[in-house]
Amino acid sequence: MDWDKLRIFHAVADAGSLTHAGDSLHLSQSAVSRQIRALEDSLNTTLFHRHARGLILTEQGELLFEATRAMNKRLETAEARIRDSEEEVFGQLRVTTTTGFGTLWLAPRLTKLYEKYPEMKIDLMLEERVLDLPMREADVAIRMKEPSQADLIRKRLMSIRMRMYASRNYLDDHGTPATMQDIGMHRLISLSPSSPQVSAGKLLVQQLMAQEMPSLLTVNNYFGALQAVINNLGIGVLPDYVVEDFPDLVRVLPDIESAEVPVFLAYPEELRQSKRISAFRDFVQEEVIAHRRRMRETVEGSPGHDEAQVLPE
Numbered sequence: 001m002d003w004d005k006l007r008i009f010h011a012v013a014d015a016g017s018l019t020h021a022g023d024s025l026h027l028s029q030s031a032v033s034r035q036i037r038a039l040e041d042s043l044n045t046t047l048f049h050r051h052a053r054g055l056i057l058t059e060q061g062e063l064l065f066e067a068t069r070a071m072n073k074r075l076e077t078a079e080a081r082i083r084d085s086e087e088e089v090f091g092q093l094r095v096t097t098t099t100g101f102g103t104l105w106l107a108p109r110l111t112k113l114y115e116k117y118p119e120m121k122i123d124l125m126l127e128e129r130v131l132d133l134p135m136r137e138a139d140v141a142i143r144m145k146e147p148s149q150a151d152l153i154r155k156r157l158m159s160i161r162m163r164m165y166a167s168r169n170y171l172d173d174h175g176t177p178a179t180m181q182d183i184g185m186h187r188l189i190s191l192s193p194s195s196p197q198v199s200a201g202k203l204l205v206q207q208l209m210a211q212e213m214p215s216l217l218t219v220n221n222y223f224g225a226l227q228a229v230i231n232n233l234g235i236g237v238l239p240d241y242v243v244e245d246f247p248d249l250v251r252v253l254p255d256i257e258s259a260e261v262p263v264f265l266a267y268p269e270e271l272r273q274s275k276r277i278s279a280f281r282d283f284v285q286e287e288v289i290a291h292r293r294r295m296r297e298t299v300e301g302s303p304g305h306d307e308a309q310v311l312p313e
Contacts, residue, residue, distance in 0.1 A: 005039040008032055009047065010068040013061065016054045073136040077270055092121040093276045097142035100222030101263070102126040105241050105291075106142065106284075113283045120276065128196035133268050140267040140277055142284070144198050147266040154266040155281070157288050160239045162201040162258035164208075165249040170232040177235070177252060184211035187234030189225050192218035200258040205237055244294055 011021040012032060022032045040047050047061035057065055097106060102124060114120065131137035134151050141147065147154055164183075166176075177183050190205045191197045195218075209216070215234070219225045222238060226246070229236035235252050239261075243249055265284060271277050 001042070002039070005035050005042075006064075006068055006071075008035045009039055009064065010072060012036060012048070012055065013057055013065040013068070016056075018055070070135070076136055077268075091119075091276060092123060093140065093280055094123040094125060094138045095140050095142070095280065096125040096127070096131045096138040098128055098144060098221075099126045100239060101142060101144070101241075103221075103223045104226065104239075104245070108245060109287050112287070113280070116283070117279055120279070122280075133266060136268070139271060139274075140265065140280060142263065142265050144261050144263055146262060146264050149266075151269045152266045153269055153272060154264050155285075157263045157265050157284065158292065159260045159262055160241055161260060162198075162204050162237055163240050163254075164235055164252040164256065165229055165238050165243070166235045166252050167230055167232050168248055168250055170229075170234065171250055171252075173232070176250075180208075180253065180256065181211060183208055183235065183253070184213055186213065187215040187217060188213045189217045189219070189228045189234045189236035191222065191225060191237070192220050195220040198258075198261045200261050201237065201239075204256075204258040208237065240295075241291065244291060 008021070008025060008027070011025050012018060015021045015024065018029045018032045018036070021027075022029045025032065036047065043060075043064075045060045046058050047064060048055040049058055095102075095106075103126060107124065110122065110124075113122075125131065125138060130143065130147075131141065132149065133139075133141055133147070134149055142157070144160075146156075174186060177186060188208055190208070191201065193202070193205070217225075217228055217233060219228065222242070225236050226238060226242055228234065229238065229249065230246060238249075240257075243251070265281060267274075267277050267281075
């Protein structure tokens with residue numbers, strides 16, 4: 001099978017249009033069309049249904065596209081490994097993590113990584129969907145649970161807990177709750193029950209919602225919930241790592257928190273020798289160690305840091 005024709009087929013299937021595929025390949029629409037017809041003739045099958053609104057893959061086209069997509073991922077992996085020199089760190093690194101962790105913890109710290117490796121190109125993909133690392137949807141992931149995909153190198157970075165926080169101004173105006181029942185007198189800010197989240201955080205929110213608050217704000221990510229809290233809208237359920245960068249937040253009901261949530265870094269086994277992966281992994285580990293130290297100093301310096309009550313899973 002002609003590799004060049006397969007490359008053109010993959011571009012057309014991915015774009016759903018001869019014109020768009022031609023633009024990406026720097027070929028005319030007629031040249032792309034000729035190559036597709038030639039490929040169909042060689043396979044003695046039809047790969048696309050042609051409609052006025054674009055192209056739709058046939059069943060046979062879907063089978064071929066699945067194969068070319070896997071081939072493309074493998075070629076990207078090979079290219080990445082070839083481009084990783086023995087002494088320099090450069091090129092693109094696709095990092096995926098949750099919206100909250102990526103926005104509130106990782107992104108603010110990337111300045112240090114770029115200072116050390118100015119030629120890196122990081123594509124930071126923030127979403128709750130778990131991307132397929134072996135299929136190279138991303139190069140490295142930071143997730144709030146141990147990855148279940150096979151052929152991954154994984155490392156536990158740290159643990160976090162969901163806790164309740166409010167701004168000093170909000171507490172000055174509305175008072176500080178002393179018991180769980182007092183939460184019912186305040187507006188609760190939390191992730192929406194329908195949003196993807198760790199079970200420990202969802203359990204804590206369910207416990208709080210049982211207090212029948214008169215007012216409630218739910219958001220589909222922690223960044224939005226944090227903005228509401230720091231703007232004096234109510235008491236929010238947030239991951240504990242936000243405290244370091246927002247010192248004006250006050251922990252509410254410090255004897256209540258979620259169960260422990262593990263944070264893992266993972267990447268494909270085939271990228272074990274990647275210099276970019278190693279640079280990013282070492283950077284994250286160094287930042288985690290520094291974060292732990294600062295959090296420990298904050299806790300030890302706070303008045304009365306008794307053991308918290310952990311809600312069961």
